[in-house]
Amino acid sequence: MDLNSVTIALFLAAGVRMSVPVLLAALGELVSERAGVFTIGLEGLMLFGAVASAVGLAMTGSPVAALAIGMLGGTLAAVVLALGTVLARANQIVMGIGFNLLAMGVTSLIRQLVLGDTPPAGSLRSVTMMKLPWLSDLPVVGRALFSQSPVFYAAVLLAVALWLMFRFSRLGLLLRAAGENASALDAAGQPVLRLRFGAALFTGMLAGLGGAYLCIIASGGTFIDDMTAGRGYLAIAISIFARWLPLRTLLVAFALGLLEALQFQGQYLGIQIATPLLMATPFVVALVAWVVMGRVGAAPGDLGKPFLRGAGH
Amino acid sequence: MPEPTQQMAALRLLLAKLSVPLSLRVTLGAFAGSLILGLVLIAMLGFPVLSAMRVAVEGAFGDARAMADTLVFMTPRLLVALGALIAIRGGLFNLGGEGQLQMGAIGAMLPFLAFGDIGPLLMPLAILSGALCGALWGLIPAVLKLWRGADEIIVTLLMNFIAIYFVKYLVQGPMRPVGSTFNMSAQLPREGIFVPLIDGTRLHLGVILAVVIALAIWVLLQHTAFGLKLRASGQSPGFVRLQGQSAGRVALSSMALSGAIGGLAGAFEVLGVQYRLIDGFSSGLGFEGLAVAFLAGLEPFGAVVVSLYFGAINSAALALQSSLSIPAALADVLSGLPILLLAVISGVMLIKGKPVWTSTR
Numbered sequence: 069m070d071l072n073s074v075t076i077a078l079f080l081a082a083g084v085r086m087s088v089p090v091l092l093a094a095l096g097e098l099v100s101e102r103a104g105v106f107t108i109g110l111e112g113l114m115l116f117g118a119v120a121s122a123v124g125l126a127m128t129g130s131p132v133a134a135l136a137i138g139m140l141g142g143t144l145a146a147v148v149l150a151l152g153t154v155l156a157r158a159n160q161i162v163m164g165i166g167f168n169l170l171a172m173g174v175t176s177l178i179r180q181l182v183l184g185d186t187p188p189a190g191s192l193r194s195v196t197m198m199k200l201p202w203l204s205d206l207p208v209v210g211r212a213l214f215s216q217s218p219v220f221y222a223a224v225l226l227a228v229a230l231w232l233m234f235r236f237s238r239l240g241l242l243l244r245a246a247g248e249n250a251s252a253l254d255a256a257g258q259p260v261l262r263l264r265f266g267a268a269l270f271t272g273m274l275a276g277l278g279g280a281y282l283c284i285i286a287s288g289g290t291f292i293d294d295m296t297a298g299r300g301y302l303a304i305a306i307s308i309f310a311r312w313l314p315l316r317t318l319l320v321a322f323a324l325g326l327l328e329a330l331q332f333q334g335q336y337l338g339i340q341i342a343t344p345l346l347m348a349t350p351f352v353v354a355l356v357a358w359v360v361m362g363r364v365g366a367a368p369g370d371l372g373k374p375f376l377r378g379a380g381h
Numbered sequence: 382m383p384e385p386t387q388q389m390a391a392l393r394l395l396l397a398k399l400s401v402p403l404s405l406r407v408t409l410g411a412f413a414g415s416l417i418l419g420l421v422l423i424a425m426l427g428f429p430v431l432s433a434m435r436v437a438v439e440g441a442f443g444d445a446r447a448m449a450d451t452l453v454f455m456t457p458r459l460l461v462a463l464g465a466l467i468a469i470r471g472g473l474f475n476l477g478g479e480g481q482l483q484m485g486a487i488g489a490m491l492p493f494l495a496f497g498d499i500g501p502l503l504m505p506l507a508i509l510s511g512a513l514c515g516a517l518w519g520l521i522p523a524v525l526k527l528w529r530g531a532d533e534i535i536v537t538l539l540m541n542f543i544a545i546y547f548v549k550y551l552v553q554g555p556m557r558p559v560g561s562t563f564n565m566s567a568q569l570p571r572e573g574i575f576v577p578l579i580d581g582t583r584l585h586l587g588v589i590l591a592v593v594i595a596l597a598i599w600v601l602l603q604h605t606a607f608g609l610k611l612r613a614s615g616q617s618p619g620f621v622r623l624q625g626q627s628a629g630r631v632a633l634s635s636m637a638l639s640g641a642i643g644g645l646a647g648a649f650e651v652l653g654v655q656y657r658l659i660d661g662f663s664s665g666l667g668f669e670g671l672a673v674a675f676l677a678g679l680e681p682f683g684a685v686v687v688s689l690y691f692g693a694i695n696s697a698a699l700a701l702q703s704s705l706s707i708p709a710a711l712a713d714v715l716s717g718l719p720i721l722l723l724a725v726i727s728g729v730m731l732i733k734g735k736p737v738w739t740s741t742r
Contacts, residue, residue: 152721158728162675165668166720173713180708181426298542305539342554348546355539359531374728
């Protein structure tokens with residue numbers, strides 16, 4: 069077994085590719101959780117994004133438009149979810165479970181009734197690969213990091229932007245306050261519900277893009293029932309494991325992408341671990357981290373609590 | 382001849398006597414609403430609504446086979462719901478029904494793998510082992526909560542996936558018979574399974590046991606000291622401590638019981654439906670079961686009725702698919718809709734200060 073630089077570069081590149089949808093969804097989840105909304109319906113939002121992008125591709129033939137329509141689909145689905153969880157103060161967990169079931173059914177119906185059996189024609193290259201000048205010529209990392217889908221670059225920039233926002237901007241502070249102590253924020257005269265609603269829509273947009281990535285870039289524009297296969301829940305686990313920090317989310321998602329890539333390319337690297345055990349590791353690691361942190365690294369104080377004026381603490 | 386005002390008062394009294402509790406009205410509204418939406422959906426898709434309704438009712442309740450299918454679909458959802466409602470009424474949000482179900486399914490295989498075909502003893506051992514595996518899996522989050530203060534919602538959520546992948550690992554490796562290429566374990570011997578109770582149907586012993594367990598849970602919650610302690614610690618943990626009772630012990634025993642019942646859900650799927658451990662046998666039954674518990678207002682008998690609805694929807698969807706080619710995905714829509722509607726309605730009632738149910742009662 070020779071471990072040359074090409075093998076390693078291909079392995080890293082595959083890891084990056086697999087991390088993108090989960091990274092996007094996890095960044096979205098992080099924002100809504102910071103604002104106090106536990107989006108269990110992330111899986112369903114991704115599915116809506118995926119099916120919307122497949123419909124978009126079939127209608128427009130343009131992969132860029134398809135990704136945009138996927139984002140739009142995720143956002144619209146998030147409106148439904150947020151009307152329940154944010155405005156109607158539905159129990160966020162129950163609502164999320166119901167939403168995921170509904171999403172599974174509705175997206176499958178859309179596939180059977182709207183999308184035909186014919187695979188989409190045309191080139192997807194404009195969204196699957198963008199070689200960055202100079203950087204992509206670097207050894208190993210050039211192939212691994214700088215010859216990726218533009219969506220990946222966007223996701224990385226987004227993680228940095230979110231880090232900046234939560235750390236330095238007024239909006240970041242307000243969002244955090246909505247999740248930490250909504251009553252106090254309300255007493256300060258700030259619109260808690262509007263902030264939470266906006267955060268929930270943002271989550272939908274990113275989850276939608278994650279789903280669209282899965283559908284358009286990872287599987288050539290074909291929607292498959294339940295194609296997210298638990299990635300929404302994985303993204304929730306990542307956001308928790310990364311303690312709601314955007315840059316840490318980026319790293320954790322990438323590490324998990326490498327684990328996922330290992331199941332396909334492990335044999336070339338001379339590593340033999342049963343795939344399911346490999347796939348379970350992120351959840352085990354997240355669990356251990358959660359337990360080790362114990363009461364210290366607590367979640368946002370009002371996470372999962374519907375905001376009721378005057379309910380207090 | 383009484384005065385009109387008296388008449389009105391008598392009428393009002395009668396109505397008050399007849400009036401159903403708020404939670405029941407809301408739940409019925411949610412189901413009625415989603416069934417109507419389902420019919421509208423069927424009509425919009427261009428299928429004949431009336432014959433679809435007939436096929437659906439016949440597919441769910443039409444003959445012994447249809448009825449048995451409904452009950453078989455009901456069983457795992459009912460059991461997970463019963464497990465979930467015990468934990469939730471004890472004050473712990475057990476989101477881990479799926480994982481406990483998966484571990485119970487593994488548990489049901491263990492006696493056969495350990496001792497081989499040992500005759501009539503095999504089935505009771507499998508049930509016991511399934512319950513035990515579920516209970517152990519349910520205990521972990523309770524222990525972590527008491528010991529480290531780890532939030533049980535997140536722990537149980539994560540543990541679901543660990544259990545799912547563990548089953549995948551077992552059926553792809555250690556439990557797969559030599560020479561087989563399918564991701565499933567060997568089949569259990571005939572003495573070790575729930576043989577169909579009525580020929581030509583899938584009705585199995587687990588269905589009856591599940592209903593008996595629902596009854597037992599109701600007795601436990603309403604008519605035992607343990608049930609009182611459990612409900613008290615869910616409603617007001619501080620009060621339980623003031624009474625000099627150990628809140629920790631209640632948490633541990635309620636989660637163990639909750640996990641055991643969730644484990645039975647998985648064990649009965651193995652013993653009564655699949656006859657082996659197989660990858661992907663659950664398809665989210667654990668999450669559906671949790672939603673059933675909420676739709677049922679966290680009441681055991683309510684859970685029987687609501688899970689019967691879910692069972693009926695699933696067997697009706699199969700009938701709709703085979704005779705009218707209506708996609709079976711409709712079942713997911715009709716299962717998800719009432720959950721959404723109920724969650725929204727109860728949220729709105731919460732704003733109005735009249736909560737339909739709270740997570741702990």
